[in-house]
Amino acid sequence: MPALNPYLNFNGNAEEAFNFYRSVFGGEFLVVSRFKDMPAEYKASEKEDNLIMHISLPIAGGNYLMGSDVPSSMPKAVTGNNINISLHPDTREEADRLFKGLSAGGNVVMPMADAFWGAYFGMFIDKFGISWMINVETHPK
Structure with missing residues (x-):
């Protein structure tokens, strides 16, 4: 069976949200990637360079809470589309x-x-x- 993890989407406050989650769950981020780290052909606007492209926080039992900010080129995150099931x-x-x-x-x-x-x-x-x-x-x- 593949690993199954929640993947949360945010409208520019993923870093704030994940710092909060880390304060509750503890631990350290496994990955923090920003949109500025993407290859040029995939980049969003420069104003979004410091937003989170991907972040991963290990939580109990070998599970991870993962997430990202939604770039302006995609539909805004709203209740109903702001969480994905991520299979590995x-x-x-x-x-x-x-x-x-x-x-x-x-x-x-x-x-x-x-x-x-x-x-x-x-x-x-x-x-x-x-x-x-x-x-x-x-x-x-």
Whole structure:
């Protein structure tokens, strides 16, 4: 079974929210990436450079609370679209099987493909309106 983690979206206050979550759960951030860290072809506007592209906070039991700010090029985060279920299977084959099965009858946002951060990644909204992300780490740990 792949790891399953909540992924939260924010409208410019992800860093504040995650500092709050860290004050409650404890620990240290595993990853903090900003939009300025993206390759030029994927960048949002310069005014969004310091916003959080991805942040990950380990919490109990090997789980992670993850999130990002939503760039202005995407729909604003509102209750209902501000959380995704993030699956982390071990193989591309398992990722493709899960993506195909769970996205059937839904809306593919990003098909499974190699991503610039070194993962095999895809996003979709299932036929029940639930947002999913599938991420397979492809670089050595």
